[in-house]
Amino acid sequence: MNRVADPSFPLAKTDLPPVLERNPASSSPFLFTCDHYGRLIPAALGDLGLPESELVRHIAWDIGIAGVATLLADQLGAHLVAQRYSRLVIDCNRPPHVASSIPLISEATTVSGNEGLSRDDAQARRAQIFDPYHSRIDEVIDARAQLGTPTVLVSLHSFTPVYAGIARPWHIGTLYQRDTVLPPLLLKHLRNESDLVVGDNEPYAVSDETDYTIPVHGEKRGLMNSGIEIRQDLISDHAGETAWADRLARILAEIETTLRKEALI
Structure with missing residues (x-):
């Protein structure tokens, strides 16, 4: 039987902190x-009333992106700030006021552990997981600015090959809203890869109502920024994660050379 525990919780001493980092001293x-x-769930929340078969699906996390992000950051010696908890607990790329922040239904799955939450319950999740993650991103960007280190923000995600019964043809997509520098460069380099179907704001587009990281940390701060979405079946094993990390490391190194040559960073 699935168990749903008290939704009003503190993270326990046995729970991992929400923020994971690599290469924090990066230049x-x-x-x-x-x-x-x-896709962690705090111990106090049980399994949100879901079987394990649901908790390993794309509704719970971005399948494959952890491996890509880690390998990519290490190849470029770049700082990675990541978030360990499932998007079913609280989605760290949604404004906290929107319904999808703590979803009652994800795709066709009802999340019974999210039903009947009070404002205090929702605030507890935000205070324990969402706020520390985004506060850390803010601290990192502030520290980089104080050191005079330029910041190009890249938000890494993955997407399911089929959503609501509709197949998605793209291998990778760039996601953006207001930045006019990085997204065109990314699109140009990705489209030069002859084996790729590249989405331009596909399968998603960034907006202030549906996204948080890029609008708040990228656009409001005037940073060059883009989201990258990779199709999950391409990064479902270590070989796929490695291949995509290698490809993106090469492309981003080329973009860095261009940005420096044009004195944009």
């Missing part, structure tokens, strides 16, 4: 974020 211009890196 690379790229700052990687990964909002849906992990």
Whole structure:
């Protein structure tokens, strides 16, 4: 029987902290974020009333992106700030006021552990998971600015090959809203890869109502920024994660050379 525990919780001493980092002393211009890196659920929340078969699906996290993000950050020696908890607990790329922040239904799955939450319950999740993650991103960007280190924000995600019965043809997509520098460069380099179907704001587009990381940490701060979405069946094993990390490391190194040559960073 699935168990749903008290939704009003503190993280227990046995729970991992929400923020995971790699290469914090990096001088690379790229700052990687990964909002849906992990699928942990705090002990106090049980399993949110879901079987394990649901908790390993794309509704719980961005499958494959943890491996890509880690390998990519290490290849470029870039700082990665990632978030360990499942998006079913609280989605760290949604404004906290929107309904999808703590979803009652994800795709066709009802999340019974999210039913009947009070405002205090929701605030507890935000205070324990969402706020520390985004506060850390803020601290990192502030520290980089004080050191005079340029910051190019890249938010890493993955997407399911089929959503609501509709197949998605793209291998990778760039996601953006207001930045006019990084997304065109990414699109140009990705489209030069002859084996790729590249989405331009596909399968998603960034907006202030549906996204948080890029609008708040990228656009409001005037940073060059883009989201990257990779199709999950391409990064479902270590070989796929490695191949995509290698490809993106090469492309982003080329973009860094261009940005430096044009004195944009």
